[in-house]
Amino acid sequence: MIIYYDGNAKSWHSNHSGFTLGSNNQPLLPSFPFPLEFLSFKMMTKGNNIGPIVGILTSYNSKNKLIGNRPLFEKLQRELDAFGGMIVIFPPEQLTNMKVEGFTYISSQDKWLPITTPLPHVIYNRVPFRKTEEGYSFAAAIELIKNNSLPFFNPHFINKYELSQLLKQDKMLKNCLPDTELLQSEQILTDFITKYGSIYVKPATGSKGKNIYRLSKKKDHTILLQSIQGEEHFSSLHEVVNDYLPIWMTKEHIIQEEINVDVFNGHRYDFRILATFLDGNYVLTGVGIRQSSLQDVTTHVPAGGKIIPYELVQNQEHDRFFQLAVEHCGALLTSRFGFFGEFSIDACIDKNGNYYIFEVNSKPMLFDEPEIETNRCRQLAKLFYELSGF
Secondary structure (H helix, E strand, O other): EEEEOOOOOOOEEOOOOOOEEEEOOOOOEEEOOOOOOOOOEOOOOEEEEEEOEEEEEEEEOOOOOEEOOOOHHHHHHHHHHHHOOOOEEEEEHHHHOOOEEEEEEEEEOOEEEEEEEEOOOOOOOOOOOOHHHHHHHHHHHHHHHHOOOOOEEEEOOOOOHHHHHOOOOOOOOHHOOOOEEHHHHHHHHHHHHHHHOEEEEEEEOOOOOOOOEEEEEOOOOOOOEOOOOEEEEEEEHHHHHHHHHHHHHOOEEEEEEEEOOOOOOOEEEEEEEEEEEEEEEEEEEEEEEEEEOOOOOOOOHHHHHHEEEEEOOOOOHHHHHHHHHHHHHHHHHHHHOOOEEEEEEEEEOOOOOOOEEEEEEOOOOOOOOOHHHHHHHHHHHHHHHHOOOO
């Protein structure tokens, strides 16, 4: 069904009577013939309700500009174009009990345009900043979403330490976790590097491989500290403590044993596993491989890592582990934090054939593999329809 939007009056119209729009059932206004400046939208019907309106929660940046993963949002709108539906991106401040003000993507014109709609049928949290999720406006938006019983998924970012504690509760996953503790004192750091020889220090709320350090104890008891910026040599752990511990203690960090990760063509590699909720189950959406290149502290592409096809290392054992990890992680996350519609897992296999999970990401970035992104957007669109009832 085609409906029309008057951008000047911020009103919605149809040439069919008795239809409503949005989860709060705003009546569509009659108007015919429609002026050329009215925007038209292909939508689905559920009884006399039109939709779905898919709200994507994002945020303002420091320049008061609405930002987010726009390439993903545009791909999702193109998926909805096939059957009908509308993506609206908006910040928490623009959600009220009656409407949402944001932007929608018009794929035929390759443009983002401002729009005001009734309440969405489903809302996907893609807020890119933790500080936004910690603010009053986000909390108020979540309260409004709950009060209006709006389907909502991916409630918030995940703290790395909380995640490790959660995954320990699962009989399968607890065997796939590097030893992880909160960095709370010099003694914990000393005990860890004495026990393992090589460890990582990571921000508990970090992302994209930023501010990760690897500390390695050498045979002469000197310490090598490495990051994506380079490396430093210290004559003792006490020197590292003097220089870095005050910085690390300013916000929550974890320490983690280094895993002797498997290599391919001489370089370590790990898995980026994408999962989506579909038809009542968590399913494996795609697997990407990231390999170290310029440095081997992390395999993140922005830090110099490179992409290799999963097919080069694929086997049935990997596939079986990934599917089990997706099912178990998805069930734990949703039971602990609220419903997750998609997430990604950073994992590896060590040189002895043991699997490890490093991290679970609640806001997966774009995958560079086109086939994974295509599958992802198709499955997310199906999830939008499933949750909204269209």
